[in-house]
Amino acid sequence: MEELVFTRPRYIKKAPFHYCPGCGHSIIHRLVAEVIEELGIGEKTIGVPPAGCAVLAYDYFDVDMGEAPHGRGPALATGIKRILPDRIVFSYQGDGDIAAIGTSETIHTANRGENITVIFVNNNCYGMTGGQMAPTTLLGQNSTTTPGGRDENRDGPPIDLSEMLALVRGTVYIERTAVNSIRNIRNTKKAITKAFKAQIAGLGFSLVEILSPCPTNWKMSSTDSCRWIDESVMQTFPLKVIKDEIG
Amino acid sequence: MKKTVFAGFGGQGVLMMGYVFAVAAMRDGREVTYLPAYGAEMRGGTANCTVVVSDEEIFSPVSSSPDFAVIMNKPSLVKYEGVMNGGGTIFLNSNHVSRELTRDDLTSIRIPAVEIAKELGSERVVNMIMLGAFAAHTRMTSLDSIMNGLSEIVKDTKASIMKLNRRGLDRGAEYILKGDSR
Amino acid sequence: MDKKLLMRGSQVIGEAAIRAGCRFYAGYPITPQNEIPEFMSGAMADLEGGTFIQAESEIAAINMVIGASMAGARAMTSSSSPGISLKQEGISFLAALELPAVIVNVMRGGPGLGNIAPSQGDYFQATRGGGHGDYRSIVLAPAHGQELADLTRKAFEYADRYRTPVMILADGMMGQMMEPVVFPDPINLDELPPKPWVLDGAQGRPSRIIKSLILDTVEMEEHNWKLDRKYKIISGEIPHAETYMTEDAKLVVVAYGTAARIARGGIKRAREMGLKVGLLRPVTLWPFPDRAIREMSRLVKDFMVFEMNTGQMIDDVRLSLEGRSNVHFYGRPGGIVSTPDEIGKAISSLYYRQHLKED
Amino acid sequence: MKPKKGRIVIDSRLCKGCYLCVSVCPNECIGISEESNEKGYHPAKVIGTKDANDRACTGCTLCAVICPDIAIEVYRG
Known part of the structure; x- marks a missing residue:
């Protein structure tokens, strides 16, 4: 008997993704949806999408979704979670959302130890607005606002937000992963599972930073983008468990 | 309608005096407003509040030209003497304010409240002594009403402290009624 | 009916909000309304299911309110003029997302940092929406202590009835002054009409989306007309x-x-x-x-x-x-x-x- | 041990032609279609068959795991 071993997860709607070819967002969407399905929390999960390319995440996730203004996802998620503490609440945020405009909300939500999970998608650029510099753009990396490459003196260095958050007492689990290879995708799913489990157990703030390709704004092919994450992005943002107090 | 300013430095129980008086007057069935100084006005250790008591609707709770002032220290006298309503009365804590008024259209009533408080064994009742004198002179409310107001505000206070407050009020009132203050 | 109390305006708003079923408050200190968060911190701690958060900013506070409102709670934030400017993005979102919430502005002098004295300089900001886009907020202007209580109750009712943000516009004097007030009895939260739009997990029903991004121009226009129709209904029903x-x-x-x-x-x-x-x-x-x-x-x-x-x-x-x-x-x-x-x-x-x- | 037998179905309407699947298939079972789909991409297509041993799909799911568009379903057995 032939068996269906891979198909669209239950909590991703049938709609085709609007993302560019080779974009990591939809891989990450799928992984989050798979974890929600496997943990059996689809009927009590509320997601908070960001501004940016993933603003339309509510068109794909088949769970309750509530839009947040740019950068305010953690604050909004705090409001939801405090009213409904037995539900599972995650915010989905890009690098600009979490590490530039929403830095304050992120740090303070983490510091309060809000029992939510943050999916932090780091693609080293502002995707939706057309490839401007992000707080995580690499030194020397071209963007539409760093002609000639990001310059440390002019633009500052890329910010290690996840490492910063690890210093905050309210965080229990922070890991940086990537979706540029089969192995990294599998590890990312494990990390997301761990982060949601931490929330289910009521332990506190969990976050998975995911290095994700943006072939369009990087002006590379999909396969080159995946390679570039290995060769360049990981030099600045190494994959690792940054904090694990789950035990 | 009568406006009263209570003024002094922080810790003298100035705001409490006004608050207790306002609650007492409200329970007497009068219209009242109580407006404390707030924010930057409260920096530098000064404290003041304005209580308006009336039989009619009160339009403004602000202390423009008060009829009465209960003054606990010298800077407060400087601040309020000039703005008093003509014919107004200033109650002075004479242990802290020694100088005479500069306006001759105002009446001053001097109460050695710190001295009296020491006789009672606690300087904490200085404000109650002043309030007792104020109430006895103005007759805007009774000492009983003030005690009721006080017990409404400070709910969990020990009976001994309430007794001390009552003695403070009584001594302040006595001081006025015996006519020692002129 | 309770007996008459002498209470500071800011606290009157807080107590009235609790009695109106407010179960979520987030705010950031700013004079002259600090007594509201101070009051709410104690009141919420005493309430089962009550949440108080001292937010890291005005911006965070209004967004916490958005989240709490999405989750179905009667929610409130308060601030004073400069802080209300920071909340305007969130207020625009509340209007667009059609979420109920109560925002208190205890106005002070301005523009800029201004002063903390009573002023009415935020009339334009309040009545013209204040944030971006084509929307309105209901704005209620109490003039004495009793009305602070009564209009706070009304603010929550209007917010739920019309699914829109409601602002209580007071000033430093209203916030600081004590006046006699008689509070209405607390409402029974169980008797409020259900909110068939809340995000509480898609159990036994299709998943829901609350969003304001409408890229399709025809849909965006229809959404704005829909809001406009609502504002016309409000304009017919509540002017006072x-x-x-x-x-x-x-x-x-x-x-x-x-x-x-x-x-x-x-x-x-x-x-x-x-x-x-x-x-x-x-x-x-x-x-x-x-x-x-x-x-x-x-x-x-x-x-x-x-x-x-x-x-x-x-x-x-x-x-x-x-x-x-x-x-x-x-x-x-x-x-x-x-x-x-x-x-x-x-x-x-x-x-x-x-x-x-x-x- | 008998090699596993698998089969994939690529939904050419969903495919945007990033070809990550092509890059990860261990048995070179996936190629690029000559025809373009309605979005204008040349979708990935299955070029291996069960009969051709050198290009046998084992149902390993690697292509599906990396596909950003969930355009691939995998059957095994």
Whole structure:
């Protein structure tokens, strides 16, 4: 008997993704949806999408979704979670959302130890607005606002937000992963599972930073983008468990 | 309608005096407003509040030209003497304010409240002594009403402290009624 | 009904909110409204299912309120002028997302950091939406302690009924002053109508989305028209103004909030001088009680707008009157609270200047 | 041990032609279609068959795991 071993997860709607070819967002969407399905929390999960390319995440996730203004996802998620503490609440945020405009909300939500999970998608650029510099753009990396490459003196260095958050007492689990290879995708799913489990157990703030390709704004092919994450992005943002107090 | 300013430095129980008086007057069935100084006005250790008591609707709770002032220290006298309503009365804590008024259209009533408080064994009742004198002179409310107001505000206070407050009020009132203050 | 209490305005708002079923408060300290978060921190701690958060910013606070509202709670935040400017993005989102919430603005002097004295400089910001986009907020303007309690109750009712943000516009004096107040009985949260739109997990129902991004121009237009239809309904149902001695008035003062209570004093003095003067006090600033003013213009040819600013509500008075009557202005914009005498003088001076005594 | 037998179905309407699947298939079973789909991409297509041993799909799911568009379903057995 032939068996269906891979198909669209239950909590991703049938709609085709609007993302560019080779974009990591939809891989990450799928992984989050798979974890929600496997943990059996689809009927009590509320997601908070960001501004940016993933603003339309509510068109794909088949769970309750509530839009947040740019950068305010953690604050909004705090409001939801405090009213409904037995539900599972995650915010989905890009690098600009979490590490530039929403830095304050992120740090303070983490510091309060809000029992939510943050999916932090780091693609080293502002995707939706057309490839401007992000707080995580690499030194020397071209963007539409760093002609000639990001310059440390002019633009500052890329910010290690996840490492910063690890210093905050309210965080229990922070890991940086990537979706540029089969192995990294599998590890990312494990990390997301761990982060949601931490929330289910009521332990506190969990976050998975995911290095994700943006072939369009990087002006590379999909396969080159995946390679570039290995060769360049990981030099600045190494994959690792940054904090694990789950035990 | 009568406006009263209570003024002094922080810790003298100035705001409490006004608050207790306002609650007492409200329970007497009068219209009242109580407006404390707030924010930057409260920096530098000064404290003041304005209580308006009336039989009619009160339009403004602000202390423009008060009829009465209960003054606990010298800077407060400087601040309020000039703005008093003509014919107004200033109650002075004479242990802290020694100088005479500069306006001759105002009446001053001097109460050695710190001295009296020491006789009672606690300087904490200085404000109650002043309030007792104020109430006895103005007759805007009774000492009983003030005690009721006080017990409404400070709910969990020990009976001994309430007794001390009552003695403070009584001594302040006595001081006025015996006519020692002129 | 409870007995009469002497209570600070800020705390009156807090207590009234709790009694109106508010179970979520987030805010950031700013004078002159710090007593609201202080009060709410204690009150929520005493309540089962009550949440208080001292947010890291005004921006975070309003977004926490958005989240709590999405999750179905009666939610409130409060601030003062500069902080309200920071909340405007969130208020625009509340309007667009059609979420109920109550926002308290205890106004202070401005622009910029300004001062903390009573002022009415945020009238435009409040009644014109204040944030980006084509929306309105309901704006209620209490003028005394009892009304702080009553209008706070109303604010939560309107917010739920119309699924829209409601602002309570008070000022430093309203916030700090103590006045007698009798609170209405607490509502029973279980008796509120269900909210069939909340995000509480898609159990046994299709998943829901609450969003304001509408890229399709036709849909965006329809959404804006839909909001507009709602605003028209609100404009028909809730405008409210109070009048005082207007029956035979030749001059009517238009003032709201603290300015209105002072104006009453001025009018009383003018009446004692034999001048036929009355007051029209808008209680809802948006929707503006334009009909009440327009109807008055049949008998009254002179209106004097008194505001604690350089002239903002006067625009709405003029729009309401559509040129039918003369509109005059008296204002104090720096936090100086006029005395009733001062207003009485301004009234009588205008009265004689317009030759109203001679008729 | 008998090699596993698998089969994939690529939904050419969903495919945007990033070809990550092509890059990860261990048995070179996936190629690029000559025809373009309605979006204008040349979708990935299955070029291996069960019969051709050198290009046998084992149902390993690697292509599906990396596909950003969930355009691939995998059957095994």
